[in-house]
Every structure is written in structure tokens, then in C-alpha cells.
């Protein structure tokens with residue numbers, strides 16, 4: 001059994017969700033800088049896209065009603081993308097048309113040129129068609145992509161790369177988005193050395209700050225890096241105070257457990273209040289969350305997320321606990337993650353008590369798709385993250401799962417990409 005002082009994972013998630021409201025104000029930025037940013041005001045399509053019927057093939061535009069009466073269509077003009085045909089036409093006329101060109105008024109069907117043959121005399125050209133013609137084929141209808149008045153994005157949506165193109169298609173050059181949340185990061189520990197330097201015999205390289213920074217920057221947070229802070233209470237207090245002067249949130253890693261050099265929680269209790277400490281998950285149980293006395297300009301207490309020092313524990317707690325809260329602070333409407341249910345590729349067991357996040361890969365064979373727990377699940381083994389693509393999520397109370405049992409699987413998202 002897990003000690004009563006451990007918060008169940010779901011309760012920690014709800015507490016973080018309920019406690020965090022958007023902190024940030026909005027700004028208007030050029031469209032090309034808006035990928036991964038959060039929309040601050042609904043975006044409504046001002047017109048249809050496409051805004052006129054146009055051809056999806058290089059070929060010939062006709063009127064479908066003429067097909068029943070006409071074997072040879074008279075070629076009377078051309079329509080190019082950007083250069084419509086505006087001439088007169090009559091029954092049996094056809095227009096040479098290029099992909100993207102407006103389908104002339106009155107015309108409704110396009111035949112690709114590979115299904116057409118041309119007969120030319122000095123006076124005229126006629127076109128006959130070699131395949132069955134379906135009404136309205138090869139015409140991209142006005143509004144088939146976006147209809148005027150549609151809410152394309154509502155406040156709180158995160159813009160993907162393809163969304164940027166969609167906004168371009170309605171002529172938007174600047175977008176109102178929330179300002180990035182300012183997040184200070186720091187690593188604690190006398191043993192840590194920054195990569196790029198020669199480490200001492202009893203040192204290890206600081207990996208956590210680099211993973212944390214990359215995950216935050218993948219989601220367009222503004223990261224302010226306060227580096228490595230030794231296990232010294234005065235230096236930690238000074239660094240936290242500097243970070244609070246510059247950021248809305250502090251994320252530290254290390255020093256949240258029960259060791260004699262674990263000062264982070266003591267300092268949080270001096271500069272603010274612990275909201276909760278210790279969650280019934282593996283890895284990551286000593287995760288800590290708190291409020292500082294220092295407030296944002298709107299009077300919200302600045303937030304503290306204390307990640308455990310073990311490299312995998314810091315990733316899992318950032319990903320599963322801190323990030324949903326940070327996204328909400330940044331103005332995003334956050335959806336609960338969608339679990340998939342997949343058969344296990346090999347049996348797995350654990351001690352009951354903590355919900356476990358097991359790094360896993362997907363295996364597909366002739367007998368189907370299975371999810372495979374990877375060897376090397378220790379909380380210091382970062383390399384399994386590189387070969388995994390999601391977590392198997394093992395419920396707290398369970399202990400044994402057999403091959404082919406259906407288990408919940410959570411694919412990694414853009415934070416871990």
C-alpha cells in the first residue's frame with residue numbers, strides 16, 4: 001500500500017487543473033511567428049475558401065448538360081489560374097482550363113486533358129472526350145474548404161504549422177495570441193556540471209535542465225535559464241528571488257526528496273506555500289507544487305513546480321503534471337489526453353500502490369499491433385526515452401498483466417518530440 005500522504009495521480013491532476021487560470025495578456029504578432037502560439041481571440045473566416053469554383057485538373061471545362069447532345073465540343077478560349085475566361089459562349093462550347101483557374105460562369109465540369117483529343121482545322125478546334133464524364137467532376141467548389149463565418153479557431157487553441165497556412169488562406173497577416181508564459185528553470189545539486197565543460201571525477205552532467213528546456217520550447221514557452229545551483233540554501237534562496245523578479249513560474253529539478261541536501265522544499269516554504277508534495281506515481285513521487293508570496297501584475301501568486309532530480313522522473317512529472325498546468329497558465333484550452341487500448345507484447349508486473357508510466361514501443365506484425373514495455377525502466381535510465389514512443393499507464397492498484405492483455409497506452413505528444 002502507498003502511504004496516505006501520497007496524492008493519487010488523478011487528484012493531483014485535478015488540483016493542478018482547478019488551481020491554474022491564464023496568467024498572460026495578449027499581443028499581435030506576424031503570422032509566420034505564430035506556430036505553437038495560443039490564439040487569444042476567436043478567428044472567424046471572412047469569406048469562402050476557395051472563393052470561386054476552380055479546376056482541379058489541367059484540361060477542358062464544359063457544361064454537363066451539353067454531354068447528351070454533343071460529341072465534339074468547340075474550343076473557344078482559355079482560362080488560367082489568375083486569368084479567367086470572360087468571353088461569350090454557347091451550347092457545345094468548351095474552354096481550355098488549367099489547374100486552379102476559375103471555372104467560367106455557366107460551366108460546371110472539367111475533363112482532364114489525358115481523356116481528351118483535339119481536332120484542329122485552320123478555322124476551328126474541336127475536342128472530343130474518351131472517358132465517361134461525371135457531372136461536376138474535377139471542380140473545386142466555392143467554400144468547400146472553409147465557409148464564410150466559420151469559427152476557425154477559438155480562444156485557447158494552439159496553432160499547428162498547417163493552421164498557419166489555413167490562416168494565410170483567409171488573408172490573415174497578423175494574429176492575436178497570448179504572450180508566452182515566462183518560465184524560469186534551474187537544476188540543483190553539487191554534483192552537476194554543464195555539458196561542454198570537463199566534469200570532475202565525482203560529477204555528472206546536468207541533463208534535466210536541457211530536457212526540460214527543450215520540452216518547454218517545443219510548446220513556445222519563454223524559458224529563462226538560471227543554470228545549476230549548488231546544494232546551498234543561501235544560493236538557492238538568492239536564485240529563486242532572482243527568478244521571481246523575471247518569471248511567472250519556477251521549475252526546479254532535484255532536492256525535493258528527503259535527503260540532507262534536499263533544500264528546495266524548505267526554501268519554497270520560506271518564499272511561499274507548498275500546495276502539495278508527493279504523488280502516487282512511478283517515477284516521480286516526490287513532485288512538489290506550490291505558490292510563492294510574489295505575485296504577477298494581475299495579483300496571481302507565482303507558481304512553483306519542484307521536479308524530482310532523477311532524469312526520467314523529471315521528464316515524467318513535467319510532462320504529466322506540470323505541463324498541463326503550464327499550458328493552462330499560458331491561456332491554452334487543454335484537452336485531457338486520449339488513451340488507446342492495445343494488447344501487451346510481453347507480461348509485466350509491478351508493486352500495487354503507485355500509478356506507473358512505463359516507456360514503451362509499438363510493434364506491428366502479421367498478428368497485429370502490440371505495445372511493448374522496454375527493458376530499462378529505472379528512473380535514471382534516460383536512453384529508453386529515445387527508443388520509446390509512448391507510455392503504458394499501469395493503474396495504481398494493479399500488479400500483474402499478461403501478454404495480450406489490453407493496457408492503456410499514451411502516445412508521446414509534441415512536448416516530447
Ligand SMILES: Nc1nc2c(c(=O)[nH]1)N[C@H]1C(S)=C(S)[C@@H](COP(=O)(O)OP(=O)(O)OC[C@H]3O[C@@H](n4cnc5c(N)ncnc54)[C@H](O)[C@@H]3O)O[C@H]1N2
Nearest residue numbers: 187189205206207208209254255256257262308309310313
Ligand atoms: N530515503 C529516500 N530516498 C529517496 C526517496 C525516498 O522516498 N526516500 N525517493 C527517491 C526518488 S523516487 C527520487 S525520484 C529521488 C528524488 O530526489 P531529489 O528530487 O531530492 O533529487 P536529488 O536527490 O537531487 O537527485 C536524485 C538523482 O538524480 C540526479 N540528478 C539530480 N539532478 C540532476 C540533473 N539536473 N541532471 C541529471 N541528474 C540529476 C542526482 O545526481 C541523483 O542521482 O529521491 C530518491 N531517494
Ligand code: MOO
Nearest residue numbers: 283284285313379
Ligand atoms: O519517483 Mo522516483 O521518481 O521513482 O525515481
